[in-house]
Amino acid sequence: MRLLVTGGAGFIGSNFILYWLKQYPQDKIINFDKLTYAGNLENLEEIEKNPSYTFIQGDICDARQVDSAMKGIDVVAHFAAESHVDRSIMEPASFVMTNTAGTQVLLDAAVKNKVKKFHHVSTDEVYGSLDLNNLSKFNEQTLYDPRSPYSASKAGSDHLVRAYHATFGLPITITNCSNNFGPYQFPEKLIPLAITNILEGKKVPVYGDGLYVRDWLYVEDHCRAIDLVLQKGKIGETYCVGGLTEDINNLAIIKKILSLLGKDEEFIEFVKDRPGHDRRYAVDWSKIKNELGWEPAHNFDEWLEKTIEWYKTHVSWWKRVKSGEYQEYYKKQYNMLQ
Numbered sequence: 001m002r003l004l005v006t007g008g009a010g011f012i013g014s015n016f017i018l019y020w021l022k023q024y025p026q027d028k029i030i031n032f033d034k035l036t037y038a039g040n041l042e043n044l045e046e047i048e049k050n051p052s053y054t055f056i057q058g059d060i061c062d063a064r065q066v067d068s069a070m071k072g073i074d075v076v077a078h079f080a081a082e083s084h085v086d087r088s089i090m091e092p093a094s095f096v097m098t099n100t101a102g103t104q105v106l107l108d109a110a111v112k113n114k115v116k117k118f119h120h121v122s123t124d125e126v127y128g129s130l131d132l133n134n135l136s137k138f139n140e141q142t143l144y145d146p147r148s149p150y151s152a153s154k155a156g157s158d159h160l161v162r163a164y165h166a167t168f169g170l171p172i173t174i175t176n177c178s179n180n181f182g183p184y185q186f187p188e189k190l191i192p193l194a195i196t197n198i199l200e201g202k203k204v205p206v207y208g209d210g211l212y213v214r215d216w217l218y219v220e221d222h223c224r225a226i227d228l229v230l231q232k233g234k235i236g237e238t239y240c241v242g243g244l245t246e247d248i249n250n251l252a253i254i255k256k257i258l259s260l261l262g263k264d265e266e267f268i269e270f271v272k273d274r275p276g277h278d279r280r281y282a283v284d285w286s287k288i289k290n291e292l293g294w295e296p297a298h299n300f301d302e303w304l305e306k307t308i309e310w311y312k313t314h315v316s317w318w319k320r321v322k323s324g325e326y327q328e329y330y331k332k333q334y335n336m337l338q
């Protein structure tokens, strides 16, 4: 099988490629990635010489590049996106271009080249925000209610993917997954930002009251879910994917990280809140469990500890990532919140 992975140099995409080549060494993977600030080929060093792996630097918004990469492809796994909510508040335009328009360019090429399956990697954020004081969860029937430019641009892409199925018969599947954590996550996101700031002796910025809740999933569990959907998922269907069965708020997670790193709570710095901050995410993943037999295999506390160990042993990886453009971004983002 020839699998086109878009955004394979990012956090989840690179974990997915490493996972896939271990599971299915006979398959050919073509990684199509623009290498934005979030794309990093270092993530894939261990397979860069593998004859089953090819890298193409390209932009999903460029129809010519996309059409050429799509030739002879059986299956597309579409990860490429602008993925950080705070950056979408600073500069929404690139989110609409890449996430929404870029997905439409890929869909056109997939129809034209008659791919056998187009899997779209989406987010639980399209469903909006849940209350802290009731225990409801998002599921496949939840109405869309995106509240940030990031989630609105992903919601637009989900609608386009379904529209190409209904209108052009493109064989699609979608997963809407909750917050991932694990190795190679860019340190603009909460968990790697907290770990690396603490390792550098810096404080961790906590938005608002810190009582916001996310539904955390170890990245390999997300890769396993996408694998199952690609192998056995029903064409045209959406599957919600999530991890935790109990709510853990941001402050509690930061306290866990501080304690695992032997530091006290002086490292916590409350800052101004993110505008439009979604209060709580929680995902009901019973459909993918009942239909495809998927459930999370990685326990949060144990794999948070392993993730911290990964950052402790990959200091040169995150130090390089945190230099250059990152410094500009960090100043702009966090000076604004003082």
Ligand code: NAD
Pocket: 006, 007, 008, 009, 010, 011, 012, 013, 032, 033, 034, 035, 036, 037, 038, 039, 040, 058, 059, 060, 061, 078, 079, 080, 081, 082, 083, 084, 098, 102, 121, 122, 123, 124, 154, 176, 177, 178, 179, 180, 181, 186
């Ligand atoms: P990331 O920001 O780490 O990586 C995104 C990758 O896409 C980078 O390699 C980047 O270079 C590439 N890219 C960006 N614009 C591109 C373009 N125009 N053309 C080609 N490549 C481009 O993101 P991530 O956290 O790995 O997320 C991957 C996907 O999973 C996204 O679609 C995101 O919406 C979705 N998702 C993420 C999470 C999460 O917790 N991180 C959860 C659910 C869903």
Ligand code: DAU
Pocket: 083, 084, 085, 086, 122, 123, 124, 125, 177, 178, 179, 180, 188, 189, 190, 191, 193, 205, 206, 207, 208, 210, 212, 213, 214, 250, 274, 281
């Ligand atoms: O739910 C899935 C989504 O999870 C993905 O679709 C997105 O691509 C991914 O970025 C993530 O979005 P979040 O906004 O939930 O993740 P982030 O790591 O930015 O923030 C997690 C929580 O931590 C959120 O409540 C905001 C808070 N936070 C974040 C940062 C960066 C802080 O308190 N301080 C911070 O400095």
